[in-house]
Amino acid sequence: MCAYRIAVFASGEGSNFQALAEAANTGALGGAELALLVCDKPSASVVRRAEQLGIPAFVFNPKDYVSREAYEREIVMRLEELQVNLVVLAGYMRLLTPVLVERYRGRLINIHPSLLPAFPGKDAIGQALDYGVRVSGVTVHFVDEGMDTGPIIAQRxxxxxxxxxxxxxxxxxxxxxxxxxxxxxxxxAQGFVKLDGRQVTVSRTSGQV
Structure with a gap:
């Protein structure tokens, strides 16, 4: 078993899922492997990508559960069975409840198509263009209880x-x-990221997690 395992949550095409899988296959993911895809849309293209790549998937229909908390409890059970170290949101279109956020606090990240805190929420690209900014970008951040409000890890x-x-x-x-x-x-995967309150440091001298 790989020492560091990630689960990717996605709802759509899965281009970021594909990029992560390809990076893992070439050794560019710091030794991490994709242990599971979690998808809330059985017809999503990302499900077919996972099948083609041989990556296990938990695909569910939220309408089959009595609440968001109910399906998240099942997700947590599957993540724990696989000993997942990091949860990676990649176009997952559902708000998370404390069931997941609390269990994986500090090990739950998301990517957003703007330079947060500017243009959080839906259609960040459209928001940026409508506002007329000259620079926007991409943010990777920790997930907390808010909408794109978690501590920022990296921006470009x-x-x-x-x-x-x-x-x-x-x-x-x-x-x-x-x-x-x-x-x-x-x-x-290489143990470089440290979180202290809202402050994130990335130290390339850290040891393996």
């Missing part, structure tokens, strides 16, 4: 050029996401 800026469209800027953002997310996950 992207210039918005004249005439930029939502489609063209989305492509630029997604390209950066696919580079940054595996890098950040590799930091966790």
């Amino acid at each position: 800026a992207i210039n918005i050029v004249s005439g930029e469209t939502s489609e063209s800027f989305s492509q630029a953002v997604h390209g950066v996401e696919r580079e940054l997310y595996p890098e950040v996950v590799s930091w966790f």
Whole structure:
């Protein structure tokens, strides 16, 4: 069994899931492996990606459960069975309850298509373009009880050029996401990330987790 195991939560196409899987296969994920995909949409393309890559998946329909807490308790049980070290949200479109947030506090991360705290929530790319900012980007952050309010781990800026469209800027953002997310996950796998309150430090001299 790999010493460091991650579970990826996704609801859609799964491009970040694919990037993480490819990084794991090439050794660029710091020695981590993808232990599980968690998906709340059985018809999502990410489910087919997991099948093609041979990665186990827990796919569920939220309507089959009496509450969000009920399906999250089942998710936690599966994560614990697999000894998952880090939960990675990658386009997972459901708000989390304290069942998951409390259990994996400090080991639960998300990627967001803006430079937080600017433009949290839905359609961050559209928000940035509508506001007229000249620079936006990508943020990887810890997940807490709020909407994109957790401590920031890493950010990467992207210039918005004249005439930029939502489609063209989305492509630029997604390209950066696919580079940054595996890098950040590799930091966790190698024990480089330390959290103290809202302050996050990344020390390349830390030992293996």
